[in-house]
Amino acid sequence: MSPAARWLAGAALAAMLALGGCAPFASHGPDAPSGTQAGEVPMLRLPPASLGRTLQLQQQITVQYPSxxxxxxxxxLALLEADAAHTRLAAVAGGQVLARLDWDGRDLRVTRAPWAPPELLPERILNDLQLSLWPVAAIQAALPAGWRMEASAGLRQLRAGDEVVAEIRYPDARTTLFAQHRDGYRLTIRTLQEQGGAR
Incomplete structure (x- = not known):
């Protein structure tokens, strides 16, 4: 199981047991972009303002991974707030906060509950969040050579050469399906509550 899958699965499991999505992913594809180690998936750190809107989301995240x-x-449960100055995320289980993330475009601040697993990877959570929600143009501008983001109606694909590394589908306005093919995990993200500005 990949580090991100271990984190997401471990986070949910640890929280459920206690209370009742940084090392980048190592991958093995042949199409390594320049500026990264062989086959490494780039990590996005897009400025909060590049989102171009404000968001307040409450989302249920289901993680599926091989074992x-x-x-x-x-x-x-994930609570997301984003505006021009900050991107904030809290992971919640059993009514208590497991971990918090705050990204202001310069510093990534993370706090964890004592029971949070050591595999927690806030940079990967931020990366997957930005791949799913941020404008395609902002993502493309941040990717290294050899990588690209392709988008069509209801679909985004992160590609390294001809390889589809990650695929994001939007079957309806409240559902995001995120598949990270290199690392074998899938996220189903359902928005329960939303307040946000225009796209």
């Missing part, structure tokens, strides 16, 4: 025991599924 020796077969496919595993875990759930957690």
């Amino acid at each position: 020796p025991q077969g496919e595993q599924t875990r759930d957690l």
